[in-house]
Amino acid sequence: MLRGFFSVPLKKSKEHKNMEFLTGAVQKEDLGIAEILAGDYEGKNIKVKGAIHTIRDMGEVAFIVLRRRDGLVQCVYEPGKSQFSVDDLKEADTVEVCGTYKSDDRSPNGFELRLDTIIILSEPAEPMPLQINKWKLNTSLEAKLNNRAVALRNPRERATFRIQEGITRGFRDFLYNNGFTEIHTPKLGAKSAEGGANLFKLEYFHRPAILQQSPQFYKQMMVGVFDRVFETAPVFRAEKHNTKRHLNEYTSLDFEMGYIDGFEDIMEMETGFLQYTMELLKTSYAKELELLKIKLPDVTSIPRVRFDEAKQRVAEKYNRQFRNPFDLEPEEEVLIGQYFKEEYGSDFVFVTHYPSKKRPFYAMDDPADETYTLSFDLLFRGLEITTGGQRIHDYNKLMEKIAKRGMETEGMESYLSAFKYGMPPHGGLGIGLERLTMQLIGEDNVREATLFPRDLSRLEP
Amino acid sequence: MLRGFFSVPLKKSKEHKNMEFLTGAVQKEDLGIAEILAGDYEGKNIKVKGAIHTIRDMGEVAFIVLRRRDGLVQCVYEPGKSQFSVDDLKEADTVEVCGTYKSDDRSPNGFELRLDTIIILSEPAEPMPLQINKWKLNTSLEAKLNNRAVALRNPRERATFRIQEGITRGFRDFLYNNGFTEIHTPKLGAKSAEGGANLFKLEYFHRPAILQQSPQFYKQMMVGVFDRVFETAPVFRAEKHNTKRHLNEYTSLDFEMGYIDGFEDIMEMETGFLQYTMELLKTSYAKELELLKIKLPDVTSIPRVRFDEAKQRVAEKYNRQFRNPFDLEPEEEVLIGQYFKEEYGSDFVFVTHYPSKKRPFYAMDDPADETYTLSFDLLFRGLEITTGGQRIHDYNKLMEKIAKRGMETEGMESYLSAFKYGMPPHGGLGIGLERLTMQLIGEDNVREATLFPRDLSRLEP
Structure with missing residues (x-):
């Protein structure tokens, strides 16, 4: 479902008088969950984009879960492997991560990414007003409707x-x-x-x-x-x-x-x-x-x-x-x-x-x-x-x-x-x-x- | 495209306490154009519904064209074969006709129906205000918009x-x-x-x-x-x-x-x-x-x-x-x-x-x-x-x-x-x-x- 649009290589004809053309085809390096699951990525490096849904810092490692339209992706921060500090990240940052694919039955969709690098694409201005990363939003309907654009991120x-x-x-x-x-x-x-x-x-x-x-x-x-x-x-x-x-x-x-x-x-x-x-x-x-x-x-x-x-x-x-x-x-x-x-x-x-x-x-x-x-x-x-x-x-x-x-x-x-x-x-x-x-x-x-x-x-x- | 819904035989279970059930399946006897073209109906009798788009009375025979959502169907009225009088029909009647399929390259969709019987389903109260059965509506945009529901029948x-x-x-x-x-x-x-x-x-x-x-x-x-x-x-x-x-x-x-x-x-x-x-x-x-x-x-x-x-x-x-x-x-x-x-x-x-x-x-x-x-x-x-x-x-x-x-x-x-x-x-x-x-x-x-x-x-x- 996520393929198709992105599956044809970028080809911009510049033959006519320096004119640029759109061809309806964009080759993106970052992958969706369906693309990842359809491929054979064990031990390989892949790129994924998403919003930081949760950060669980366990001291030695940290689990960073990304929220995407197609589900959650669990990422693992390991000092030594990961070339950034987990302290630079916060919930609701949107990011592009690069990491090594590893099958893991306990993770959402059966895999996790051992992180190498991260690029922060955007940052929130304030901490979240609702705990949208709880399994169930513990909030009244009234509060959910007042904060609809945020509550629906759950x-x-x-x-x-x-x-x-x-x-x-x-x-x-x-x-x-x-x-x-x-x-x-x-x-x-x-x-x-x-x-x-x-x-x-x-x-x-x-x-x-x-x-x-x-x-x-x-x-x-x-x-x-x-x-x-x-x-x-x-x-x-x-x-x-x-x-x-x-x-x-x-x-x-x-x-x-x-x-x-x-x-x-x-x-x-x-x-x-x-x-x-x-x-x-x-x-x-x-x-x-x-x-x-x-x-x-x-x-x-x-x-x-x-x-x-x-x-x-x-x-x-x-x-x-x-x-x-x-x-x-x-x-x-x-x-x-x-x-x-x-x-x-x-x-x-x-x-x-x-x-x-x-x-x-x-x-x-x-x-x-x-x-x-x-x-x-x-x-x-x-x-x-x-x-x-x-x-x-x-x-x-x-x-x-x-x-x-x-x-x-x-x-x-x-x-x-x-x-x-x-x-x-x-x-x-x-x-x-x-x-x-x-x-x-x-x-x-x-x-x-x-x-x-x-x-x-x-x-x- | 027109099959599917109508292709399963009618089956209403009446087992439970005289209760009737809807099953999403209706067997209709009347056919759509795609169904007709997909079948082998040469010389066979079929049933079609539509609105009378034009009547051309040639004296010996009359051509009655039906307008349906999927196109036009040409029908031929022949005294002797047809068991009704063409004088009982008028434009904008909606009808169910029964007739014999005959290939004919000059007809819309390549066939015509030699009519046996006709059932009038509904009748207009007045003659049409626009000649919607002309190839091109010879009418101003203003007039078309004022009579939109009729003009669009063209x-x-x-x-x-x-x-x-x-x-x-x-x-x-x-x-x-x-x-x-x-x-x-x-x-x-x-x-x-x-x-x-x-x-x-x-x-x-x-x-x-x-x-x-x-x-x-x-x-x-x-x-x-x-x-x-x-x-x-x-x-x-x-x-x-x-x-x-x-x-x-x-x-x-x-x-x-x-x-x-x-x-x-x-x-x-x-x-x-x-x-x-x-x-x-x-x-x-x-x-x-x-x-x-x-x-x-x-x-x-x-x-x-x-x-x-x-x-x-x-x-x-x-x-x-x-x-x-x-x-x-x-x-x-x-x-x-x-x-x-x-x-x-x-x-x-x-x-x-x-x-x-x-x-x-x-x-x-x-x-x-x-x-x-x-x-x-x-x-x-x-x-x-x-x-x-x-x-x-x-x-x-x-x-x-x-x-x-x-x-x-x-x-x-x-x-x-x-x-x-x-x-x-x-x-x-x-x-x-x-x-x-x-x-x-x-x-x-x-x-x-x-x-x-x-x-x-x-x-x-």
């Missing part, structure tokens, strides 16, 4: 965001492979996709504007163009919730697909995405899974249950009734998650057929009973991580539903015109990236899975 | 955004392969990364907030964590420019890398990205390149020239002097592009060593002459598509530069603290996705390469 802390990369990457690659086109839709708009209370408002060159809370309208319009589309981008919600699972800005993994036979196609596509992604994490993010001791969920098959049936099963088994017949309360979602884990061994469950009155106007009602919709949520370990379903594709039906709800069409002209000129049967979903990450790593606050969270009280860093 | 129009997908995909895949970690940084902030005049302002729960005009500060902070990071996300600029090359919201392809030996490493990485991406376009987006008659630029090597030398060469060759000695005017960039095309046959040129006073405070000054910076722009066919360079990594030097410029550090505490606690030598760049796309497809207005552009007068659709 290898376990940063691993969460490598896992998050794997999820996003799995989402995109799976959809590319299934004929989806990636789109970039605007976040600034004149009107919102859905509802108005939860919108951030701003002035756009003397006109009122909003930040989109979802790419919903745009991705539906683009189904008429590309049949299948997806987007991975920020969404903005001015909700005044201050809970462990709400953010005011988050990354939404959205897709929308046309020519479906039913909303089951959407659920199958999501199941396929989860299968693909768990496999990708297993193969390409094994180090991070190991660091965080994550056991990936089994996604071979995911049960589906109707909303009303889920309510009933949970009420019966746990002897609890919930007040709201039209929605699931968070505690109810937790119990549904528990139920399907206990009864079917599944960490996931699709809850289908949500009541029409709790779904947006564009949701397709179930022809068998129009008080319910052909929609679903996906719960993962008791938390909603996806909302999706089939949408109304017929222009006249869409206009009827809008009229029935007493809604205005102002600001929806472009959206509606896409339907006026024909749209295939379609549906889609939105996945909260941070929530999915949080559930996968087993944290109980979504801020743990957000690089720089935005909530009621946090707008910095 | 195969050539939509091809631009497939090319754009290829660029974004190439950027990410190349960087994944080179050890970069993808990050998602917040677009809502308390202070801006750079400068204040060009910021959109809004109210965030009774506090003043801004939309980030760049992920600059965040990606630099994350270099201290992951060594190499990238982001592909929207940025927001409240600039009052109303030109063919400015947008108020665009997609920025950003990366930042640590442990560099010089800013040449950044330029080499960009050159590598361009090489990788042109290859990806050639292999995976050949249809779209063909549709748009795009000749990909040669990126084997890219010349680099100092800012002052570029100015001088252009002034000499074209006998023109430009007034601003500290920056390049757009016309000057065009001439530099022309110069390097004529003299070195290159569509690209790196212009390096921009004057310090025109670069942000974090740019690293050239130790050889501090009035210049270790920075660059990449020009593509005479237009700046990238700005990048080495950054100051030493906390004290950064503070000195801030003081020298008379800047306040308020709101930059988190950014600065990342440096206080040590940062490796690093640099990076930002690429304007829409500008790169525009230059590649040979358009002269960036709005042609923007799905839903946002400019001084346009906030919808």
